[in-house]
């Protein structure tokens with residue numbers, strides 16, 4: 001059953017998250033944008049029934065560190081009484097004048113996919129790869145930067161719940 005639609009995508013019911021434990025790993029790079037995304041994801045998890053004590057936040061320096069930290073924290077929780085049901089890995093990469101953007105974006109996206117498949121736990125790709133800061137703020141829901149602003153953290157939270165409850 002679906003009762004929420006974001007950007008044409010239907011998402012699960014409001015109580016779908018009530019038994020879930022969700023990890024959010026986020027960067028300190030580009031923190032004004034990242035913090036908006038984290039807040040959007042967190043609010044949506046709460047509105048979807050996830051308990052506040054079952055939302056765990058952890059920060060790392062930059063996007064390149066997201067796969068390692070996500071893997072380590074998911075693995076550490078695997079043997080606990082309440083392991084994580086999904087992780088949302090959040091960062092913002094902004095294209096500069098060198099090739100760093102391309103290398104970090106490639107490593108981060110490949111790494112996060114690998115962590116999810118290796119561990120069998122959904123890892124949501126919450127990394128914006130933008131050409132400039134304005135693009136990133138618009139995708140973090142800042143309407144002062146563009147009329148089509150939408151916080152993608154909201155979608156990532158819905159996706160985490162859907163993937164955590166798959167099957």
Ligand code: RBF
Nearest residue numbers: 027029061062063064065091092093094100104
């Ligand atoms: N990390 C980000 O999360 N977003 C960025 O836009 C970003 N740009 C970077 C640009 C350069 C030139 C360098 C050297 C690093 C950048 N990082 C960025 C940090 C990177 O993800 C990582 O933390 C460091 O490379 C240490 O492994």
